[in-house]
Amino acid sequence: MKMTKIYEGTHQWIMFGRDENKPVNIIDSNQYAVRTANRCLLLEPGGSELFAPMMAAVLHHAPVEQITDLFASHQDPDVISSLGLWDQALSNAKLHAPAIWESFLRHFGCESIEYVPIPDNGGTIKLESVELQLIPAHYLHSSGNFHVYDPQARILMSGDVGSALEAPGAPMFVENFDLHIEKMRYFHQRWMPSNQAKRAWIERVRNLDIDILAPQHGRIFKGNDVKRFLDWFDALQVGIAV
Amino acid sequence: MNNQTKSQFVAVASITSELSAVMVVAKEISLAAANAKAIAFRAGDKAKGFQPITDFINELAKETIELVTSINVYALSLYQLTVNEYRKTIAYNKFELVVKIAKDAPYAQSMQPPLEHAKLSMELCQRQFKRDVKQLLDQLEAVMHHARAARVIAANSRIEASQAGEYLQSLQAVAESVDKAAHTIHDNVQRCRIALSLYRNS
Incomplete structure (x- = not known):
């Protein structure tokens, strides 16, 4: 599992992904950690197949007992089917996930971890002095969906929005936006069901000060590529399967 | 999932299925008892010896139904235990892998308590499973005993x-x-016992 520090300030953001030992028939996914002095939040901790390499990678940054929080943007298996394993590994942790998915996500096993349901209008996660905002992103693509915005680091972890279907070992960051478009077009057209939801999200996100847009699959957008992505997504017709 | 785990799931699930067949048959015996009682009543003195037997048959059917109902609850909890054992084993195996992959990580040592806890939980489930299997086998033996009694009856x-004339x-x-x-009950319960006995001392 590769590890890339994408922000270092009063706290850190670390991206995990491109696991070389991942079975070939499962989609590659990006996991993120927000590390403060004594706590660690894992965003989109991943599928059960990825648990061991992910946990092993996290142990380079935090001890198990300081992994106090998990976040799942929505209910998909590549996002959080590892929940039952984290549940047995962590003795004092919370899972922040959409309220509407609680009884569904508990199928993965959630006995010792406290489920903190995120209401439809969003909320915050407080990690020592860091306050992260939970931005509603419903129907992008899941009916109950949130993204995580860090105003201090100016990072938006955007779940499936901004994702791309890439060849194994793709670079961590978008290097040429125009060339990157074709890697993400079908994903957004097919997985995102609602133009109305897309517009509402873009309007909300344009008001945020974002340096890094970090999706759950594919490459991370930096600087001007964030605005380029929002403009491109704004113009894209989604929900093409009907 | 390895072959032994698969067989364990199948064995536990098959008990519920075999027992539901036993339940149907026990209800049939109960019906036969009611039928026999009516015939014996009509036969009067000619079936005098048959009348108390009908009560035995009915009582036996009732007890079998009660026993099977309680075993079914037990079998379901055994199934739940199998699921738990499976989950704990998976966790233990994954945690062992974490320790192996993370050997150079600065915080690798912090994985030891979860690993030990997972091992204990897994072993606890395995011991509990063996204990529960033994108890279930004892309960199944009680049903077999009822089946044998039914054959004597x-x-x-x-x-x-033979002494009831036209009846x-x-x-x-x-x-x-x-x-x-009684034969059917015996055979079904015997199949449960064979399936489970593999796990009594495994």
């Missing part, structure tokens, strides 16, 4: 039926149906 019924055929049919039901 069926044999007695045949003797009593002979009807009462013999009752005896036959009790005997057949």
Whole structure:
């Protein structure tokens, strides 16, 4: 599992992904950690197949007992089917996930971890002095969906929005936006069901000060590529399967 | 999932299925008892010896139904235990892998408590499973005992039926149906016992 520090300030953001030992028939996914002095939040901790390499990678940054929080943007298996394993590994942790998915996500096993349901209008996660905002992103693509915005680091972890279907070992960051478009077009057209939801999200996100847009699959957008992505997504017709 | 785990799931699930068949048969015995009682009543003195037997048959059917109901609850909890054991084993194996992959990580040592806890939980489930299997086998033995008793009653019924004159055929049919039901119960329960006995000492 590769590890890339994408922000270092009063706290850190670390991206995990491109696991070389991942079975070939499962989609590659990006996991993120927000590390403060004594706590660690894992965003989109991943599928059960990825648990061991992910946990092993996290142990380079935090001890198990300081992994106090998990976040799942929505209910998909590549996002959080590892929940039952984290549940047995962590003795004092919370899972922040959409309220509407609680009884569904508990199928993965959630006995010792406290489920903190995120209401439809969003909320915050407080990690020592860091306050992260939970931005509603419903129907992008899941009916109950949130993204995580860090105003201090100016990072938006955007779940499936901004994702791309890439060849194994793709670079961590978008290097040429125009060339990157074709890697993400079908994903957004097919997985995102609602133009109305897309517009509402873009309007909300344009008001945020974002340096890094970090999706759950594919490459991370930096600087001007964030605005380029929002403009491109704004113009894209989604929900093409009907 | 390895082959042994698969077989364990199948064995536990098959008990519920076999027992639901036993339940159907026990209800049939109960019906046969009611039928026999009515015939014996009509036969009067000719079936005097048959009348108390009908009460035995009915009582036996009732007890079998109660026993199977309680075993079914037990079998379901055994299934849940199998699921738990499976989850704990997966966790333990994954945690072992984490320790292996993370050996150079600065915080690798912090994985030891979860690893030890997972190991203990897994072993606890395995011991509990063996204990529960043994108890379930004991309960199944009690059902077998009922089935054997039903066959004895069926044999007695045949003797009593032979003295019931024109009611002979009807009462013999009752005896036959009790005997057949007892056989079915015996066979089904025996299959449960064979499936489970593999895990008593595994």
